[in-house]
Amino acid sequence: DAGxxxxxxxxxxxxxxxxxLRCHQTENHRYMYWYRQDPGHGLRLIHYSYGVKDTDKGEVSDGYSVSRSKTEDFLxxxxxxxxxxxxxxxxxxxxxxxxxGYTFGSGTRLTVV
Amino acid sequence: AQSVTQLDSQVPVFEEAPVELRCNYSSSVSVYLFWYVQYPNQGLQLLLKYLSGSTLVKGINGFEAEFNKSQTSFHLRKPSVHISDTAEYFCAVTSGSARQLTFGSGTQLTVLP
Structure with a gap:
């Protein structure tokens, strides 16, 4: 997943x-997204960003927050x-x-015990 | 609001047979449609997309899809599948007023020898 x-x-x-969780890009793209993938649900949008310090909620945002202080990083x-x-x-x-068309990262597998 | 329904959660098919993965969408405005593929333990890759123009769209790896506005469908087809096509396939939709993609729940394609 180049970039x-x-x-x-x-x-x-x-x-x-x-x-x-950290997402880092080298493409200088304006828009960044966080999705979660669960069996039977496909991908559901958590939050997205349309620029530095500009973010908005997706359909499953409860319990999550995001920050984007630089173009390249979305936390x-x-x-x-x-x-x-x-x-x-x-x-x-x-x-x-x-x-x-999005470019996707390779994913982070998170387990909460 | 936009939504996507993938009618089959699992599709088993023998090698060299044809396959069709079904996708229906709902949206009140003009749409843009996508198919993504996810190989095991990887992120999603864009297979093909419909933005405008010809309703028959050709993608990578020999896949094609047909946009049918009257039936609100965007089914994915391949005339002859290979073992390497085994993966999960996601249909997605967006519209001119949206800033994000909405994904279906996915179809697991398993190609049998």
């Missing part, structure tokens, strides 16, 4: 702890992790407002 990296790739954390924070947040998290980037 977009997610870290960490895998993480196990305990219920109630805060967790931050997703689970404020107090719960078992229902065990999932695979994908970051995506897009050059245009109406997505003509």
């Amino acid at each position: 977009i990296t997610q870290s960490p790739r895998h993480k196990v954390t305990e219920t109630g702890t805060p967790v931050t 997703l924070t689970l404020e107090s992790a719960t078992s229902s947040q065990t999932s695979v998290y994908f970051c995506a980037i897009s050059e245009r407002a109406v997505p003509y």
Whole structure:
């Protein structure tokens, strides 16, 4: 996935702890997205950003916050992790407002125990 | 609001047989449609997209899809599948007023020898 990296790739954390996932891009794309992938649900949008310090909520934003202080970095924070947040998290980037096709990162597999 | 329904969660098919993965969408405005493929433990890759023009869209790896506005469908087809096509396939939709893609729940295509 050239131009977009997610870290960490895998993480196990305990219920109630805060967790931050990082998405880093080198494409200078304006739009960045965080999705979660769960069996039977496909990908659901958590939050997205349309510029530095400009973010908005998606359909499953409860329990999550985001920050974007630089064009290249988009951080997703689970404020107090719960078992229902065990999932695979994908970051995506897009050059245009109406997505003509995202570029996805490789994902972060998060397990909350 | 826009939504996507992928009618089959799993599709098993023998190698060299044809396959069709079904996708229906709902949206009150003009739409842009996408198919993505996800190989095991990887992110999603764009297979093809419909933005405008010809309703028959050709993508990578020999896949094609047909946009049918009257039936609100965007089915994915391949005339002869290979073992390497085994993956999960996601249909997605967006519109001119949206800033993000909405994904279906995915179809697992398994190609059998």
